[in-house]
Amino acid sequence: MFKEIIVGVDGSDTSKTAIGIACDLAKHYDGTVTLVHVPHAESAAFVVGAMAGYHAATLKPTLSEIEQAGRQILDNASEIAAGTGCKAVKTHLAHGDAVTEILACADKTGADLIVTGRRGLNAVSSLLLGSTTQRINHSAKCACLSVA
Numbered sequence: 146m147f148k149e150i151i152v153g154v155d156g157s158d159t160s161k162t163a164i165g166i167a168c169d170l171a172k173h174y175d176g177t178v179t180l181v182h183v184p185h186a187e188s189a190a191f192v193v194g195a196m197a198g199y200h201a202a203t204l205k206p207t208l209s210e211i212e213q214a215g216r217q218i219l220d221n222a223s224e225i226a227a228g229t230g231c232k233a234v235k236t237h238l239a240h241g242d243a244v245t246e247i248l249a250c251a252d253k254t255g256a257d258l259i260v261t262g263r264r265g266l267n268a269v270s271s272l273l274l275g276s277t278t279q280r281i282n283h284s285a286k287c288a289c290l291s292v293a
């Protein structure tokens with residue numbers, strides 16, 4: 146049923162939950178999980194600040210820092226997946242609009258399911274269903290699961 150599962154990850158607690166659920170489903174259905182991250186300045190600032198020991202970054206990160214932060218988020222996501230015993234895990238780092246890139250990856254892999262957190266790192270969108278998740282749910286050609 147769920148042989149190809151895409152998980153949108155941004156380093157938030159809800160995306161970590163999404164990884165766990167996707168891995169459980171993949172183990173049950175003998176599927177593959179692809180962890181997808183699309184870095185942007187806001188999430189990179191969070192990661193760069195956290196790596197440097199600060200709670201918030203005061204300067205906009207460079208392109209190199211954004212790329213490094215994106216890799217760090219995918220590395221952390223891979224560790225979470227490995228901790229669940231999920232063995233068939235791939236990662237994909239894309240650039241551009243998160244919704245467009247996640248949907249493109251889903252199309253390319255023939256995904257049966259896209260799993261995302263209901264709210265990500267953006268404080269404004271965390272008041273309701275996150276705008277990224279909402280747009281994915283609206284436009285996806287496969288099943289979607291949004292988790293709290």
